[in-house]
């Protein structure tokens with residue numbers, strides 16, 4: 001059903017292990033353009049193409065360098081997006097005019113089956129209204145996009161809860177553009193020279209990941225990052241998420257058992273805080289190793305206002 005909608009040029013949201021995506025047939029330019037409208041997404045922010053089969057990568061990329069091949073062998077299907085030089089078949093609307101395309105093969109069973117039934121690569125940004133936290137449940141997709149898209153393929157809550165690691169493989173040395181569940185250490189175990197992109201280097205230089213320029217992951221409440229004790233005067237409607245129970249009282253509190261659970265719960269917690277009109281959300285800082293690097297990246301972005 002959802003795959004039929006894609007084949008007929010419609011928009012279908014679907015679950016993946018990272019967050020829910022909003023899909024369209026990459027070769028249908030009108031459908032791809034509708035994604036930007038439905039999400040109110042700035043047109044200069046490129047989309048990721050999702051495949052159900054590694055063979056489809058050759059329809060999307062004109063070149064797969066050895067590093068990208070090694071990452072795909074090691075981590076596909078999984079929470080990783082490879083930025084490659086795009087083939088002429090990929091319409092400019094999908095890549096916001098860039099000469100590259102992000103390619104990802106999700107590991108989630110429902111996503112794989114859906115993508116295989118679609119038979120074409122499916123471009124999909126996170127299925128939220130632009131600027132809101134990414135949706136980790138179908139209900140969050142419904143809250144943001146009901147009436148603006150054609151269907152939601154309902155699955156369970158996303159297993160990871162943060163968006164995929166994005167790695168640019170178009171130049172000699174691969175660089176991380178966005179942190180995710182596949183950590184820098186795991187990428188370096190496959191390609192040791194892998195680095196991290198430093199945004200803002202080189203005056204006037206085009207940013208390598210346009211999406212990171214836009215505001216992201218923001219609940220309405222003010223977000224603060226802290227470690228240790230929370231001191232000072234606090235607003236009454238305040239919330240806490242972290243690994244250790246704080247000494248002060250909070251109206252809503254989420255104590256997570258692991259960094260993985262913290263990552264999985266963060267965006268849903270932000271949304272719940274908005275529903276309760278929380279004024280301030282306190283997020284406990286954690287070690288930036290493994291999923292911790294991606295988690296702290298998202299929290300810091302949400303705190304930037």
Ligand code: TXA
Nearest residue numbers: 018020021046100101102125126163164208209210211
């Ligand atoms: O986990 C994910 O990646 C989810 C699920 C649905 O797959 N998708 C997702 O898409 O997070 P989106 O559109 O919300 O974020 C895509 C990010 C943006 O920061 C965008 O700028 C970057 O990937 N990106 C996409 N194509 C790119 C390209 N050709 N070059 C550089 N950055 C690119």
Ligand code: MG
Nearest residue numbers: 125126127134
């Ligand atoms: Mg997004």
